[in-house]
Amino acid sequence: MIVARTIADLKEHLFALSEGGRRSIGFVPTMGYLHEGHASLMREAKANNDIAVLSVFVNPTQFGPNEDLDRYPRDEARDLKLSEESGIDVAFLPTVQEMYPKPSKTSVIVSGLTDRLCGASRPGHFDGVGLVVSKLFHLVKPDRAYFGMKDAQQVAVIQQIVNDLNFDTIIVPCPTVREPDGLALSSRNVYLSAEHRAQAVVLSQSLALAKDWIQEESMTAGLLLSSVKERIESAPDAVIDYVELLRYPTLEPLDEQELMHKLESPALLAMAVKFGTTRLIDNSLYHPNGGV
Amino acid sequence: MIVARTIADLKEHLFALSEGGRRSIGFVPTMGYLHEGHASLMREAKANNDIAVLSVFVNPTQFGPNEDLDRYPRDEARDLKLSEESGIDVAFLPTVQEMYPKPSKTSVIVSGLTDRLCGASRPGHFDGVGLVVSKLFHLVKPDRAYFGMKDAQQVAVIQQIVNDLNFDTIIVPCPTVREPDGLALSSRNVYLSAEHRAQAVVLSQSLALAKDWIQEESMTAGLLLSSVKERIESAPDAVIDYVELLRYPTLEPLDEQELMHKLESPALLAMAVKFGTTRLIDNSLYHPNGGV
Numbered sequence: 001m002i003v004a005r006t007i008a009d010l011k012e013h014l015f016a017l018s019e020g021g022r023r024s025i026g027f028v029p030t031m032g033y034l035h036e037g038h039a040s041l042m043r044e045a046k047a048n049n050d051i052a053v054l055s056v057f058v059n060p061t062q063f064g065p066n067e068d069l070d071r072y073p074r075d076e077a078r079d080l081k082l083s084e085e086s087g088i089d090v091a092f093l094p095t096v097q098e099m100y101p102k103p104s105k106t107s108v109i110v111s112g113l114t115d116r117l118c119g120a121s122r123p124g125h126f127d128g129v130g131l132v133v134s135k136l137f138h139l140v141k142p143d144r145a146y147f148g149m150k151d152a153q154q155v156a157v158i159q160q161i162v163n164d165l166n167f168d169t170i171i172v173p174c175p176t177v178r179e180p181d182g183l184a185l186s187s188r189n190v191y192l193s194a195e196h197r198a199q200a201v202v203l204s205q206s207l208a209l210a211k212d213w214i215q216e217e218s219m220t221a222g223l224l225l226s227s228v229k230e231r232i233e234s235a236p237d238a239v240i241d242y243v244e245l246l247r248y249p250t251l252e253p254l255d256e257q258e259l260m261h262k263l264e265s266p267a268l269l270a271m272a273v274k275f276g277t278t279r280l281i282d283n284s285l286y287h288p289n290g291g292v
Numbered sequence: 293m294i295v296a297r298t299i300a301d302l303k304e305h306l307f308a309l310s311e312g313g314r315r316s317i318g319f320v321p322t323m324g325y326l327h328e329g330h331a332s333l334m335r336e337a338k339a340n341n342d343i344a345v346l347s348v349f350v351n352p353t354q355f356g357p358n359e360d361l362d363r364y365p366r367d368e369a370r371d372l373k374l375s376e377e378s379g380i381d382v383a384f385l386p387t388v389q390e391m392y393p394k395p396s397k398t399s400v401i402v403s404g405l406t407d408r409l410c411g412a413s414r415p416g417h418f419d420g421v422g423l424v425v426s427k428l429f430h431l432v433k434p435d436r437a438y439f440g441m442k443d444a445q446q447v448a449v450i451q452q453i454v455n456d457l458n459f460d461t462i463i464v465p466c467p468t469v470r471e472p473d474g475l476a477l478s479s480r481n482v483y484l485s486a487e488h489r490a491q492a493v494v495l496s497q498s499l500a501l502a503k504d505w506i507q508e509e510s511m512t513a514g515l516l517l518s519s520v521k522e523r524i525e526s527a528p529d530a531v532i533d534y535v536e537l538l539r540y541p542t543l544e545p546l547d548e549q550e551l552m553h554k555l556e557s558p559a560l561l562a563m564a565v566k567f568g569t570t571r572l573i574d575n576s577l578y579h580p581n582g583g584v
Contacts, residue, residue: 007458021313106422106456109399130398131457138458164398165423166299166430 001084003091007139010092014053014140017089023050027142027169028088029133032056033073033187037177039086041146044174046087053140054083055092057099062128073190092140099135108134110157110164113251117153117270118281121241126157133158134165142169150176150184152268152283156249176282178204184282196275199235203273203282206231210269214260214286221245222256224269232273241272241279248285263288293376295383299431302384306345306432309381315342319434319461320380321425324348325365325479329469331378333438336466338379345432346375347384349391354420365482384432391427400426402449402456405543409445409562410573413533418449425450426457434461442468442476444560444575448541468574470496476574488567491527495565495574498523502561506552506578513537514548516561524565533564533571540577555580 002017004010018025026045030038034056046052056079063069076093083091108130113119119126137145147155155173162171177185182204183197192200206228213219213227229243245254248268260267263286270283294309296302310317318337322330326348338344348371355361368385375383400422405411411418429437439447447465454463469477474496475489484492498520505511505519521535537546540560552559555578562575 011460104456105402105404106453107399107401107403108457109401110397111399112397135456135458138460141460161398164396164427165400166427168303168430168433 001080001088001091003080003093005093005095006098007094010090010094010139013090014051017051021141024143025049025051025053025140027053027055027136027140027145029055029057029136029145029147031058031072031187032079033075033190034079034082035177035185035187037148037150037185039082040177041148041174042083042086042088044172045144045146046089048172049144051089052087053090053092053142054088055094055136055140057092057094057132057136059099059128059132060096061100061104061131062125064122064124067122068188073187099132104131107131108161108165110160113153113157113160113249116246116251116253117242117244118272119153121272126154129154129157130161133161137167137169144170144172146172146174148176149173149285150186150281150283152248152270152285153251156251159249182208184280186280188278188280191278192275196237196278199237200273200275200280202232202235202238203271203280206271207269207282207284210284211286217259217261219260220256221254221258221260221267224260228269228271232271235275237275239274241274243269243271245269260286293372293380293383295372295385297385297387298390299386302382302386302431305382306343309343313433316435317341317343317345317432319345319347319428319432319437321347321349321428321437321439323350323364323479324371325367325482326371326374327469327477327479329440329442329477331374332469333440333466334375334378334380336464337436337438338381340464341436343381344379345382345384345434346380347386347428347432349384349386349424349428351391351420351424352388353392353396353423354417356414356416359414360480360483365479391424396423399423400453400457402452405445405449405452405541408538408543408545409534409536410564411445413564418446421446421449422453425453429459429461436462436464438464438466440468441465441577442478442573442575444540444562444577445543448543451541474500476572478572480570480572483570484567488529488570491529492565492567492572494524494527494530495563495572498563499561499574499576502576503578509551509553511552512548513546513550513552513559516552520561520563524563527567529567531566533566535561535563537561552578 002013026049028041114126159171181201248266267286272281294305318341320333406418451463473493540558559578564573
């Protein structure tokens with residue numbers, strides 16, 4: 001596995017490996033502290049492309065002033081080991097200085113999709129995502145880019161940017177990978193105390209319950225939301241940031257009275273819940289036929 | 293010359309001609325109604341790349357609600373003739389529907405550089421430019437893109453976008469092409485009455501005079517500006533939109549007291565002047581050594 005820390009290095013290696021663009025590139029952009037969720041993306045990238053590229057970059061422009069940029073977990077040695085084991089050919093680990101030699105005067109902003117969910121809780125977050133993804137796509141020129149559906153809103157936002165700006169990259173959403181008890185894998189799980197870790201299972205449990213509740217003839221969007229919230233709040237330390245039910249990928253809210261078993265387009269049940277200072281997100285996508 | 297009217301057609305032809313990206317592409321994005329200024333860009337693109345690509349697209353997102361989108365001049369037959377004569381291999385002439393099947397939710401916005409000059413007179417103009425240039429660059433994937441310095445602010449904005457977003461395209465600014473009497477070539481010149489056409493020469497004349505005035509030991513930025521404005525206003529129907537003197541390419545205004553012969557970075561003298569309903573722009577770049 002090649003490790004590139006500068007843009008010049010990355011370009012040189014990609015040009016050589018891809019034979020000037022003739023071999024396909026699968027790309028997994030990450031913020032590092034890789035887990036099995038990332039590994040599943042990396043294996044997918046390798047399986048479906050000639051060259052698999054990983055980036056590890058804790059992008060400062062997607063963190064708010066009071067967020068966890070400084071304490072975001074890092075473990076480069078483990079990241080390099082896991083990425084090599086997962087079939088990555090080129091790992092790109094730039095410094096902040098390399099990616100932002102000067103503050104960017106250019107913004108890539110998506111309206112509409114970013115008003116809700118994490119966009120509402122984390123103002124500016126998706127502007128930072130749009131900026132860094134645009135930069136990384138221009139540097140790596142991937143044929144396909146792999147993103148986990150745990151960040152469903154991020155997938156919707158990036159797909160919108162790709163559509164609107166005619167990026168020549170296929171966005172491949174991949175399923176959320178979970179712990180045996182259902183907790184969605186996240187680099188931020190390491191922040192959880194043992195007690196909070198135990199309680200955090202309430203997120204995936206509520207999503208699983210919702211999958212059943214959704215089948216009930218009288219179940220409306222409003223009732224589903226209140227039932228899910230009630231379930232989450234049964235965990236003593238859970239503090240709900242948001243629980244929302246939205247059409248996917250447009251992220252328009254469902255009408256409170258809408259009957260869930262009559263859904264005509266996919267609906268996303270998405271939640272952000274804090275345990276102490278740790279904010280976890282999870283979601284499930286429900287399809288009109290009742291599938292998940 | 294291949295004429296592509298759809299994105300699918302463009303991509304297919306570019307892939308074939310460029311042998312999957314192995315041959316270099318020079319790109320000239322335009323709004324059509326081509327003149328010798330465009331021809332000089334097209335010849336430059338052909339001379340320095342394997343494949344020369346032209347786009348003709350009157351981009352609605354860079355026009356304000358009260359601007360001349362509807363009456364912007366068009367002559368496709370002449371455009372195709374001139375582009376073929378200028379060595380273009382692929383002419384891309386998409387419809388608005390092809391470029392914007394839905395209104396874009398994504399914006400590409402440059403702050404700072406776009407507050408002044410045409411950015412101040414035409415709010416949103418450079419957002420539209422940023423959007424369409426991003427789209428076209430993703431579709432054409434040019435190695436080099438050619439822009440006329442008549443739109444100096446546009447060149448600065450696009451160069452900023454390329455730098456900030458790591459586009460893999462070299463921006464090549466090319467000199468303004470002029471009529472024998474000095475009037476900068478512009479598709480909008482056809483709007484001018486004979487009387488206004490005669491008066492319009494005052495723009496290039498004032499720029500030429502400024503080139504001399506700049507050498508005078510006591511000439512300050514403030515005095516230069518007032519002298520240039522006075523000269524322009526000697527044309528009976530000239531209505532000044534702006535005349536500004538800015539550092540280039542940062543577009544920061546010069547101090548009024550700054551002595552012009554002591555310039556330490558290039559300065560742009562830029563103007564927008566209306567004759568009746570026709571708005572003309574022109575500019576000159578002055579270098580620290582007194583060169584132009």
